Amino acid sequence: xxxxxxxxxxxxVMLELAILGFLYDAPLHGYELRKHITALTGHVRPVAESTxxxxxxxxxxAGMLGRETQPGAVAAPRHMLSLTEAGRQExxxxxxxxxxxxxxxxxxxxTVLAFLRHLDDPREQAEVLRRRLxxxxxxxxxxxxxxxxxxxxxxxxxxxxxxxxIARATSHTELAWLRDMLNSLEKAGC
Numbered sequence: 001x002x003x004x005x006x007x008x009x010x011x012x013v014m015l016e017l018a019i020l021g022f023l024y025d026a027p028l029h030g031y032e033l034r035k036h037i038t039a040l041t042g043h044v045r046p047v048a049e050s051t052x053x054x055x056x057x058x059x060x061x062a063g064m065l066g067r068e069t070q071p072g073a074v075a076a077p078r079h080m081l082s083l084t085e086a087g088r089q090e091x092x093x094x095x096x097x098x099x100x101x102x103x104x105x106x107x108x109x110x111t112v113l114a115f116l117r118h119l120d121d122p123r124e125q126a127e128v129l130r131r132r133l134x135x136x137x138x139x140x141x142x143x144x145x146x147x148x149x150x151x152x153x154x155x156x157x158x159x160x161x162x163x164x165x166i167a168r169a170t171s172h173t174e175l176a177w178l179r180d181m182l183n184s185l186e187k188a189g190c
Contacts, residue, residue, distance in 0.1 A: 013094075014102070015037070018040060018115075019033065019037070019052075020115075022036045024118050027082035033052070063084060064084055065084060095116055095128065098112050123185070133182065
């Protein structure tokens with residue numbers, strides 16, 4: 001499968017966001033961290049050890065993670081990973097300032113959304129949700145006639161109709177949730 005450098009870099013950024021987010025919740029061993037990340041994103045992008053551990057080392061070298069060696073259950077020592085204050089600040093910065101693909105790509109969005117609670121200010125949370133809402137309210141489709149987005153009812157192909165019908169239902173559900181959540185956050189931020 002071909003990935004351009006921008007996509008590879010963005011996948012690394014999202015992996016780092018997931019590492020920071022899960023370690024914000026609690027210190028974890030590398031194996032436990034990998035299980036958590038796989039549960040969140042593994043159905044789309046499996047997390048290989050060859051990707052995870054270099055990301056951990058980069059974050060550790062940057063002062064965002066701490067490592068403590070603990071005796072293993074059987075014989076080998078285990079490394080408990082925890083977030084430093086610099087790591088906490090970096091997670092909050094990344095959540096406050098997600099790149100456009102983090103808002104527009106559903107899988108990247110779910111990673112941001114999984115940790116958005118770590119922004120303490122309801123106004124900051126609302127700003128990120130507003131960006132997603134704005135994106136979802138833009139006319140779009142998977143299929144176009146020239147520049148015009150096509151609706152499911154305009155297609156003869158039942159499989160493409162299915163894609164658009166499922167996407168519409170998902171989008172309507174997410175739009176309703178976003179609006180409800182924004183109302184709650186605006187009340188909390190008053």
